[in-house]
Amino acid sequence: SQQGEEDPQALSIQEGENATMNCSYKTSINNLQWYRQNSGRGLVHLILIRSNEREKHSGRLRVTLDTSKKSSSLLITASRAADTASYFCATDEGGSYIPTFGRGTSLIVHP
Amino acid sequence: NAGVMQNPRHLVRRRGQEARLRCSPMKGHSHVYWYRQLPEEGLKFMVYLQKENIIDESGMPKERFSAEFPKEGPSILRIQQVVRGDSAAYFCASSPRATINTGELFFGEGSRLTVL
Numbered sequence: 764s765q766q767g768e769e770d771p772q773a774l775s776i777q778e779g780e781n782a783t784m785n786c787s788y789k790t791s792i793n794n795l796q797w798y799r800q801n802s803g804r805g806l807v808h809l810i811l812i813r814s815n816e817r818e819k820h821s822g823r824l825r826v827t828l829d830t831s832k833k834s835s836s837l838l839i840t841a842s843r844a845a846d847t848a849s850y851f852c853a854t855d856e857g858g859s860y861i862p863t864f865g866r867g868t869s870l871i872v873h874p
Numbered sequence: 875n876a877g878v879m880q881n882p883r884h885l886v887r888r889r890g891q892e893a894r895l896r897c898s899p900m901k902g903h904s905h906v907y908w909y910r911q912l913p914e915e916g917l918k919f920m921v922y923l924q925k926e927n928i929i930d931e932s933g934m935p936k937e938r939f940s941a942e943f944p945k946e947g948p949s950i951l952r953i954q955q956v957v958r959g960d961s962a963a964y965f966c967a968s969s970p971r972a973t974i975n976t977g978e979l980f981f982g983e984g985s986r987l988t989v990l
Contacts, residue, residue, distance in 0.1 A: 794977045805878075805965060805981035806917070851916055855977075861907070861930060862979060866916040 767852040767865040775871045782839040784868040786852030796853045797837050844874040880982035893953040895985045899968030906949045911963045956989045
């Protein structure tokens with residue numbers, strides 16, 4: 764089944780820097796979501812962008828979607844040590860009802 | 875409004891035993907999804923249920939695994955005759971309606987199964 768693939772697999776930055784993660788997918792989608800997972804915890808929904816949207820903001824998060832390239836990016840501005848977590852994109856093929864997840868990007872923000 | 879509740883959080887079983895994982899969705903949510911996560915990997919879909927119905931079990935192994943979501947009570951993921959390869963974190967997520975309409979899933983904290 765279709766699966767979003769995140770890139771890079773791991774990202775290490777200093778506090779205050781911006782972090783950018785990318786997600787690519789294979790076929791058409793209804794929407795794309797980004798989730799965050801702290802170590803040993805469940806996933807928390809961050810933001811959803813629909814296929815007819817190009818950009819969305821939520822606080823320090825900015826998500827873009829390029830359906831022609833079948834890719835999305837998640838930008839975290841002015842990162843904090845508390846942003847250290849794994850970030851996953853989830854996609855659903857057109858007509859599907861099951862979000863499928865990629866392997867995630869592991870982000871470490873050094874204080 | 876309590877979130878998705880999973881129990882047990884940690885479960886240790888010996889090979890050949892049975893594991894039962896429970897999930898109580900958020901209040902008002904009638905759609906439940908089970909995912910499995912291996913270390914350093916993403917979540918793999920297992921099964922999607924609505925009250926009393928299995929909608930999609932395409933991600934669930936045909937043998938030893940079963941799931942239910944009865945009219946009353948939590949959703950149960952049951953693994954019979956566990957093997958070491960079943961060791962993983964099992965996550966339950968719920969939504970108020972089909973995610974094709976809303977997208978967002980609400981996750982529990984997971985049940986971590988260790989098979990000795």
